[in-house]
Amino acid sequence: MVQGRCNLTRPSTEDPYGPRGFPQATRVLCTWQKRALLGVLLLLALWALFGWRSELLVLNALCTVFYLATTVYRVLLIDLSLRQAREIRLTAADLAAPPGGGEWPKYIVILPMYHEGEVLPALVEAMKALDYPPERLEVRLLIEADDAETLAVARELDLAPPFRIVTIPVSYPRTKPKACNVGIEEGDADYLVIYDAEDRPEPDQLKKAAVAFRRVPEQVACIQGKLSFYNPNRNILTRCFTAEYATWFGLCLPGLDCLRAPIPLGGTSNHFRLRALREIGGWDEYNVTEDCDLGLRLFVRGWRTRILDSTTWEQACPDLGFWIRQRSRWVKGYVQTYLVHTRALGGLTRRLGLVNSLHFHLLIGGSFLCQLMNPVYWIMALLWLVFRPMGLETFFPAPVFAMGALCLFAGNFIFAYTSAIACVQRGVGDLAKYGLAMPLYWVLHSIGAWKGFLQLLTRPHHWEKTKHFAEPGEVRPDAEGAA
Numbered sequence: 001m002v003q004g005r006c007n008l009t010r011p012s013t014e015d016p017y018g019p020r021g022f023p024q025a026t027r028v029l030c031t032w033q034k035r036a037l038l039g040v041l042l043l044l045a046l047w048a049l050f051g052w053r054s055e056l057l058v059l060n061a062l063c064t065v066f067y068l069a070t071t072v073y074r075v076l077l078i079d080l081s082l083r084q085a086r087e088i089r090l091t092a093a094d095l096a097a098p099p100g101g102g103e104w105p106k107y108i109v110i111l112p113m114y115h116e117g118e119v120l121p122a123l124v125e126a127m128k129a130l131d132y133p134p135e136r137l138e139v140r141l142l143i144e145a146d147d148a149e150t151l152a153v154a155r156e157l158d159l160a161p162p163f164r165i166v167t168i169p170v171s172y173p174r175t176k177p178k179a180c181n182v183g184i185e186e187g188d189a190d191y192l193v194i195y196d197a198e199d200r201p202e203p204d205q206l207k208k209a210a211v212a213f214r215r216v217p218e219q220v221a222c223i224q225g226k227l228s229f230y231n232p233n234r235n236i237l238t239r240c241f242t243a244e245y246a247t248w249f250g251l252c253l254p255g256l257d258c259l260r261a262p263i264p265l266g267g268t269s270n271h272f273r274l275r276a277l278r279e280i281g282g283w284d285e286y287n288v289t290e291d292c293d294l295g296l297r298l299f300v301r302g303w304r305t306r307i308l309d310s311t312t313w314e315q316a317c318p319d320l321g322f323w324i325r326q327r328s329r330w331v332k333g334y335v336q337t338y339l340v341h342t343r344a345l346g347g348l349t350r351r352l353g354l355v356n357s358l359h360f361h362l363l364i365g366g367s368f369l370c371q372l373m374n375p376v377y378w379i380m381a382l383l384w385l386v387f388r389p390m391g392l393e394t395f396f397p398a399p400v401f402a403m404g405a406l407c408l409f410a411g412n413f414i415f416a417y418t419s420a421i422a423c424v425q426r427g428v429g430d431l432a433k434y435g436l437a438m439p440l441y442w443v444l445h446s447i448g449a450w451k452g453f454l455q456l457l458t459r460p461h462h463w464e465k466t467k468h469f470a471e472p473g474e475v476r477p478d479a480e481g482a483a
Helices: 031-083 120-128 148-156 176-183 205-215 236-259 274-279 290-300 320-341 345-352 354-387 398-425 429-458
Strands: 107-113 137-144 163-168 191-194 220-229 270-273 304-314
Touching (some): 031 236, 031 354, 107 176, 107 205, 137 176, 148 163, 163 176, 191 205, 191 274, 220 274, 220 290, 236 320, 236 398, 236 429, 270 274, 290 304, 290 320, 290 345, 320 354, 320 429, 345 354, 398 429
Parallel strands (some): 107 137, 107 191, 137 163, 220 304
16 A cells, blocks of 8 residues: 655745646635626626616626527537537457557556445446556555545455555545545556546446547547446436436537537546646646546647547436535536636637637536526516516516527527437437426526535535445446446
């Protein structure tokens, strides 16, 4: 067992991109952002005093335009993915020999975990099932030093190479990205992949990624595998969750790949060129959605991400309470990422370019803003349908009403319909009918979003851990994605 080192680099308060050349989420808002926020709030208060009706009308129009833009943007991504799939696809024949001849490249697998003793044996079996030469592989179990439960189970398993236990020193922040940074400090390898504690990757995924890296340009630093769930039929929550993942990983991310746009990574099945990952300093240890942030930082530094048509099977959280906690952490991290990277807004725009800046604002900013705005408009629509209050139409002139109606009715129908398409495409067509339940599922999204947003004000770096449950009755679907 190896005791990992923890050499955290503190960001400079003067340089918005920090000593490693990128911004970090140690603070929620920088000085100018605080001043700008206070200024906006003051202007809104003064405007309300002198003309609250015109203020509400203008704000409503702006929000509706933004909502329409993000809706159209997401629809265009999905349409592009359906018409022009670009993800990397490999056959068994492509994997018959090491890419370029010689030996297979060296691979490091890191498995960050905390209180995961219940699922650790299944995780070890999933790693043993990987079809990769063991002499070219190292599997690192990243276990917190005070996690006696998981350490005890790991020792009982009597693991031999290529497995290795790396204990993570107890230090602040207590986050997954901090553990990952410790896990990549030492050792030499060509590529590295991260998996979560409940993951079951397809056995040939490492070979596929190794061959894919050989075929893509050197500037591709990351290859993202697709994610799906092995327990979709547990309850209606897991069914909707599976439909959501099918849409995101099956349609949205391939659409971004087609556009060569910045890709927010998933938290697992990210295959990296190890030198590129170390060059940018690894993960931001203070960002609770470190994968989204890392995808953007790679792009800013000139690296690119591609999507690989290989699936890692995860556990869809079947418990509503834990699902809300998980969702709130994701949204909090998206807000962190957006605020951090807009600290130097002009510099970010120059680095990304105008088009990719729009991708960033619509995808990262639009995702959480729409989830926060949704309840407001749902309540307004409900009030209008039930009570028909006098004067409400004042704030919805014909153009604004048309845009709002398009988002509410056409937008919800399109997203529910494409969720059904995504389910069929991913081999879980029996879940297509649950596309009709997606509007109710999006209500849960907004609950989690507001929880995460409010927590950002009080506990910005708190990691809402998702509990994983041992499910001995579940079997991994076949490689084609059939549930």
